[in-house]
Amino acid sequence: MDEDIFYDSQLLLKAIERADRIHREVHGDYVTLERALFLSWWCDIGDCRFCYMSTQKPRLKDPIKARRKPWSILAEAELCSRIGWRIEFLSSGYGSYDAPEIKEIAEMVAFVTRRPVWLNIGALKKEELEVFGEEICGVIGSIETINEEIRSRVCPSKPIPRIIEMLDEAKDKGLKTGITIILGLGETIEDIPRLMDFISDFKLDRVTYYSLNPHTGTIFENSPSPASLYQAGVIALTRINFPKIEIIGGTWVDQLPNIGPMLLAGVNGLTKYPLFNIFGNKYGKKVEEEIKFANRKIIGTFSDIEVLMGNKKLNESSDLYRMLPVKAPKVSKSAVDKVNYFRERIEDMKENYIKGVLGKTSRKSTKVF
């Protein structure tokens, strides 16, 4: 029984050892840095009990005003490309944009990053999925937890059947599919076999495992994040059961020591970090140390300020475009024209983001190093 690894430390160590071996055979030894590109603070649903956006719902009245400016989204996307990070997916709450608007953003992001994007923007209907073309490569269903009783309390308004429909329809359309799971919502070890069945039944291409980030103002604010070895154990079982699947592991800044165990357990990529707050400072460097001591090679950088500033290029061995090449998608002329129209504002935003990083880095460096 898979879940026995959580009751026997020797079994857990053996599972991690096996997952690490499988991972290296199938995926090699590199690891990607992933960035969920956030599009809006709005969510029509707004009642998922763990979600930061649910705490903002009473404050926000206008979905249009809650949108992030397109030049800010594009500036972040361009800087991610420069430092070798992948856009994990475009992310927004339900009802922030309609499908043609999301398509336009996806086209612009795909154009500036030269890669198709994944969408994590709610359960899209079939006719909405039809709007998209080669600017997207996959869709994510926010399952969060497979435990039905917890799910009905924690995500009362986004039922699983509608998400499953989207995953099926996306597969029929030739898209990749993935899910997000938040570990630490109260699920039990007995739920894990059902999670493995779910991954198998829907032939998922990707799973993102977040550890609970107990946001202030939510019912979880005094809950602990899950144990590092629990998160690693779930990831190891996923890697062992699904050698080819892409696994992304997410921890918040206060859980950075979880990274090493997640890497040994077989994650392909790391996510959930506040990029512009920790790039180049002790936290960004800590992520790189965790990667180094798991004997993995990093794609991109979390610390090289010269690369972020555009004064220097990444080494070939950490260059995303060389190590993980994909065909650049075709996008509409109107999307390209719009990027050109925003160019000056995109450059200003990039400068602002870099200035913010430099400010935090120099403050930290005076204080810490």
Ligand code: SF4
């Ligand atoms: S649907 Fe997504 S964005 Fe909206 S409240 Fe739930 S988790 Fe948050």
